[in-house]
Amino acid sequence: MNRRKAQLLSIALAIGVLALTLAACGASPASSDQKASGSYATGSLMQVHENGQLDGVEDYSNKLCLSCHPRSAIVEANADYGGREGFNPHSSHNAAGDCISCHSVEGESVLTCNECHDAPLPDGWVSAERGSGPLHKLFS
Ligand code: HEC
Ligand code: HEC
Ligand code: HEC
Numbered sequence: 040m041n042r043r044k045a046q047l048l049s050i051a052l053a054i055g056v057l058a059l060t061l062a063a064c065g066a067s068p069a070s071s072d073q074k075a076s077g078s079y080a081t082g083s084l085m086q087v088h089e090n091g092q093l094d095g096v097e098d099y100s101n102k103l104c105l106s107c108h109p110r111s112a113i114v115e116a117n118a119d120y121g122g123r124e125g126f127n128p129h130s131s132h133n134a135a136g137d138c139i140s141c142h143s144v145e146g147e148s149v150l151t152c153n154e155c156h157d158a159p160l161p162d163g164w165v166s167a168e169r170g171s172g173p174l175h176k177l178f179s
Pocket of ligand 1: 084087088089090091092099100103104105106107138139142
């Protein structure tokens with residue numbers, strides 16, 4: 040076999056191995072590539088949904104989230120959050136609004152309660168800036 044043919048053959052082999060590797064990952068190539076390159080922040084929705092549950096979603100409505108995570112389950116999971124009795128990001132005096140107001144789709148998730156409180160942060164999360172919410176705007 041001449042040199043050119045040998046080169047082509049080795050390229051074809053390399054592509055075959057790559058395809059097999061991607062197939063072995065199970066997920067779609069695009070999202071597994073992005074995960075491998077770390078482009079989703081720790082604790083973001085894309086990062087925690089490892090099995091592509093949110094692939095192709097365009098409207099991150101509360102209704103969508105609650106269809107897989109019933110309200111009772113998330114309220115129970117975060118009762119006495121961070122060891123603070125009665126403190127629960129999923130059930131509080133402050134209408135917390137949209138799920139994605141805290142849970143970022145791709146970037147850093149934000150604990151909006153910490154605009155006023157100082158509850159501990161999960162890995163990769165940040166606190167909302169002090170005084171960023173509507174209540175404070177009323178008094179400023
Ligand atoms: C199609 C079902 C489905 C939908 C829709 C969905 N999730 Fe999930 N979610 C899961 C599953 C299953 C897991 C467990 C992780 C895994 O296996 O990928 C999970 C994991 C999570 C976690 C991490 C759980 C942990 O133990 O740390 C959070 C937070 C979360 N989801 C929030 C949301 C929010 C907010 C939305 C709406 C934008 C949402 N999910 C929409 C199925 C879903
Ligand atoms: C005020 C901020 C905030 C809002 C709003 C919020 N969450 Fe969360 N959520 C959190 C925090 C903080 C955690 C703990 C994350 C961790 O430990 O990694 C959490 C954890 C979760 C988990 C994992 C629970 C477990 O099993 O440990 C799910 C699922 C989840 N949230 C779904 C939702 C859904 C659905 C909504 C909207 C209905 C929502 N969240 C709204 C702050 C919020
Ligand atoms: C705009 C400011 C603000 C935001 C945002 C806010 N809170 Fe509060 N919260 C307060 C104030 C003020 C009190 C009353 C404090 C007191 O009486 O000492 C309070 C009291 C509480 C208490 C009872 C007292 C305590 O500290 O144990 C809980 C529990 C609580 N908040 C949870 C939450 C949770 C969970 C969130 C996020 C979903 C949240 N708060 C968001 C201002 C806020």
